[in-house]
Amino acid sequence: MRGKFSNAGERILAAIRKFLALIVMVGPTGFWLVLFVFVPLVFVVVISFMQRGDYGVEAGFSLQGYLSVFSALYGKTIGKSLLLALETTALCLLFGYPFAYCMTKAPKKMVSFLVLLIMMPFWVNSVIRIYAWRTLINDNGYLNMLLEALGLNTIHLMRTNGAILLGMVYELLPFAVLPLYNSLEKIDPSLLEAASDLGAKRHRPFLRVVLPLTMPGVFASTIQTFIPCLGLYYICNMMGGGTDLYIGQVIERQFLSEAHNWPFGSALSIILIVLTIVMMKQYTRIGSLEDMA
Amino acid sequence: MDQPIIRLTGVCKSYGDNEVVKDLNLEIMPGEFLTILGPSGCGKTTTLRMIAGFEEVTKGQVFLAGVDVADKKPYERDVNTVFQNYALFPHMNVFKNVAFGLVEQRIPKAEIKERVQAALKLVRLEGMDNRMPSQMSGGQKQRVAIARALVLKPKVLLLDEPLGALDLKLRKQMQHELKHLQQELGITFVYVTHDQEEALTMSDRIAVMNAGVMEQLGAPEQIYNHPATRFVADFIGESNIMEAYVDSITESGIKCVMEFGDFTIRRGDYADEEMLYICVRPENLRFTAEPVAGFNLFGKIKEHIFMGSICKTIVKLPNDQEVFRTAPPSDGLLPMDSVVHLSWRPTECSILRTKEEQIYNVIESSVEMEGFDARQIL
Numbered sequence: 001m002r003g004k005f006s007n008a009g010e011r012i013l014a015a016i017r018k019f020l021a022l023i024v025m026v027g028p029t030g031f032w033l034v035l036f037v038f039v040p041l042v043f044v045v046v047i048s049f050m051q052r053g054d055y056g057v058e059a060g061f062s063l064q065g066y067l068s069v070f071s072a073l074y075g076k077t078i079g080k081s082l083l084l085a086l087e088t089t090a091l092c093l094l095f096g097y098p099f100a101y102c103m104t105k106a107p108k109k110m111v112s113f114l115v116l117l118i119m120m121p122f123w124v125n126s127v128i129r130i131y132a133w134r135t136l137i138n139d140n141g142y143l144n145m146l147l148e149a150l151g152l153n154t155i156h157l158m159r160t161n162g163a164i165l166l167g168m169v170y171e172l173l174p175f176a177v178l179p180l181y182n183s184l185e186k187i188d189p190s191l192l193e194a195a196s197d198l199g200a201k202r203h204r205p206f207l208r209v210v211l212p213l214t215m216p217g218v219f220a221s222t223i224q225t226f227i228p229c230l231g232l233y234y235i236c237n238m239m240g241g242g243t244d245l246y247i248g249q250v251i252e253r254q255f256l257s258e259a260h261n262w263p264f265g266s267a268l269s270i271i272l273i274v275l276t277i278v279m280m281k282q283y284t285r286i287g288s289l290e291d292m293a
Numbered sequence: 294m295d296q297p298i299i300r301l302t303g304v305c306k307s308y309g310d311n312e313v314v315k316d317l318n319l320e321i322m323p324g325e326f327l328t329i330l331g332p333s334g335c336g337k338t339t340t341l342r343m344i345a346g347f348e349e350v351t352k353g354q355v356f357l358a359g360v361d362v363a364d365k366k367p368y369e370r371d372v373n374t375v376f377q378n379y380a381l382f383p384h385m386n387v388f389k390n391v392a393f394g395l396v397e398q399r400i401p402k403a404e405i406k407e408r409v410q411a412a413l414k415l416v417r418l419e420g421m422d423n424r425m426p427s428q429m430s431g432g433q434k435q436r437v438a439i440a441r442a443l444v445l446k447p448k449v450l451l452l453d454e455p456l457g458a459l460d461l462k463l464r465k466q467m468q469h470e471l472k473h474l475q476q477e478l479g480i481t482f483v484y485v486t487h488d489q490e491e492a493l494t495m496s497d498r499i500a501v502m503n504a505g506v507m508e509q510l511g512a513p514e515q516i517y518n519h520p521a522t523r524f525v526a527d528f529i530g531e532s533n534i535m536e537a538y539v540d541s542i543t544e545s546g547i548k549c550v551m552e553f554g555d556f557t558i559r560r561g562d563y564a565d566e567e568m569l570y571i572c573v574r575p576e577n578l579r580f581t582a583e584p585v586a587g588f589n590l591f592g593k594i595k596e597h598i599f600m601g602s603i604c605k606t607i608v609k610l611p612n613d614q615e616v617f618r619t620a621p622p623s624d625g626l627l628p629m630d631s632v633v634h635l636s637w638r639p640t641e642c643s644i645l646r647t648k649e650e651q652i653y654n655v656i657e658s659s660v661e662m663e664g665f666d667a668r669q670i671l
């Protein structure tokens with residue numbers, strides 16, 4: 001009888017101990033996650049169902065935020081923003097992949113220097129760097145001065161969608177290069193020798209061995225450029241014309257400037273988050289399918 | 294016989310100042326099983342890589358089927374490699390791995406399927422088509438690597454320590470299977486290993502390498518029984534190596550002296566006072582209670598080590614050098630610390646000489662003295 005009793009007691013004690021250990025281990029992380037991710041998200045969700053007011057939001061339930069999103073106007077905004085993200089991602093991969101590939105071929109000493117080059121922009125505030133770009137591509141900026149000096153036609157880039165694309169690619173390229181470099185560097189060189197030994201010529205070893213093996217890196221790069229691109233509103237603000245808005249800018253304007261429509265801004269954010277999650281899910285599913293093949 | 298399928302003439306390889314393969318001359322015949330044997334870092338892999346075309350030769354020439362392949366890329370050489378680490382493509386299943394080379398040759402799908410199945414059958418991996426390399430054991434991966442190379446029907450297969458990662462039992466089994474495959478298909482195998490037993494059991498000929506130099510090339514029996522250099526004697530099997538000086542040359546033989554004894558060897562082209570290495574295999578060393586004619590060598594029994602089918606007896610010579618004998622345990626063990634006289638049959642020792650750093654074996658020149666008995670010398 002006594003044995004059974006103490007057994008149960010021991011079991012409860014063990015369970016408590018286990019629970020305490022769990023709290024100690026994941027506690028801090030969990031705490032920060034709740035504080036900085038979960039709570040703000042709940043705020044956004046709650047606000048998205050409230051009424052619009054003079055200072056942005058007022059108590060009371062309303063679906064107006066969501067209904068405004070589905071007006072035709074914003075469908076175009078979302079489409080346009082996704083297109084920009086797509087273009088940015090494609091260009092980042094296009095420039096980033098060869099760059100990362102060259103890095104793996106460079107001598108070891110050179111590599112740390114190249115990584116330093118990639119990381120260096122992070123030491124300066126992004127807004128300042130984008131501002132620097134403006135002075136470069138202004139209609140009478142350094143780029144056009146150079147073109148003129150060379151006797152070529154000047155180009156009008158500032159305050160166009162092209163300038164926004166340029167800013168995005170510039171800002172996000174490092175985030176594309178690093179995962180690509182990581183996955184390229186992991187490839188065992190003997191796999192390329194094996195491919196060559198088995199008769200693969202010229203571009204074939206790259207096509208059949210390197211590219212498939214770096215797909216995880218390509219996926220990581222895509223996610224690291226596509227998602228931030230939807231949110232980097234200040235690049236659109238600083239480089240764009242300011243008339244034809246992107247989704248990040250629309251959301252920003254609901255909170256920070258003229259519009260003062262918090263429920264609408266929140267609803268737009270939620271829809272953007274859901275859309276992104278759905279697309280990424282779909283994307284990684286294609287990815288894992290390709291891995292199997 | 295036809296011309297050698299692989300011929301290396303004066304091949305050297307240096308990385309910077311580091312010369313890792315030195316003046317290698319080697320001819321390999323079609324259908325031969327040639328093993329390159331040597332300790333870690335002696336240049337075995339480098340040699341294979343030069344034949345396969347992954348590494349350029351610094352000096353010398355490589356001929357494949359009589360053609361100098363200096364400017365031929367790996368995919369232009371009619372050899373295939375089984376890599377030390379298998380190098381299977383991790384993103385492809387077994388079927389796609391094995392089909393890789395056939396796809397590159399643009400062979401019709403149906404034929405690819407047929408040939409891959411046949412290759413998998415050959416290495417006994419039927420039905421494993423859809424496995425990924427990460428889901429396979431070391432032995433299975435190794436067989437995939439072999440199938441992937443064999444399916445292309447190369448004239449030569451280069452194998453770099455293909456059994457290195459396997460346990461003893463699986464390794465023995467694979468040795469047998471590989472040898473069988475090689476004989477069945479009539480492919481030339483160039484096989485790299487640092488396992489001397491593997492080399493002795495599988496090879497037609499063995500090239501023993503040490504520090505970039507090929508020290509001896511010959512059939513397994515020849516290498517084992519008549520090592521050409523001190524290194525070979527030490528590396529292949531176990532040897533008792535004793536240093537002795539030529540003391541006097543007489544009608545009947547040559548008297549050699551050590552610090553503490555002497556013995557007589559057959560006549561040979563030795564100079565007075567020349568230093569010789571006498572190597573005796575442990576199974577050929579004999580212990581007797583009474584001195585044997587021609588030998589004045591003795592030691593004290595120090596230890597018996599039981600090793601299963603044989604027993605190793607260690608004897609300490611007066612100069613503290615230890616020599617040992619192996620014999621079946623049933624032969625009866627002499628008591629510890631008893632004094633024994635050492636001897637061996639003259640045909641069962643190898644005499645190595647040092648001369649301008651070159652050491653060579655002279656036993657072969659005196660093989661006609663077979664049946665010679667040490668007792669007749671005195």
Ligand SMILES: Nc1ncnc2c1ncn2[C@@H]1O[C@H](COP(=O)(O)OP(=O)(O)OP(=O)(O)O)[C@@H](O)[C@H]1O
Nearest residue numbers: 308311313331332333334335336337338339340487
């Ligand atoms: N790329 C290289 N650069 C410089 N030195 C090298 C290079 N590859 C090999 N070496 C050197 O050449 C020597 C021979 O190497 P190799 O790989 O041929 O040895 P191995 O006989 O195959 O040894 P193991 O049995 O350990 O595989 C080694 O001393 C090694 O350090």
Ligand SMILES: [Mg+2]
Nearest residue numbers: 337338377453
């Ligand atoms: Mg090696």
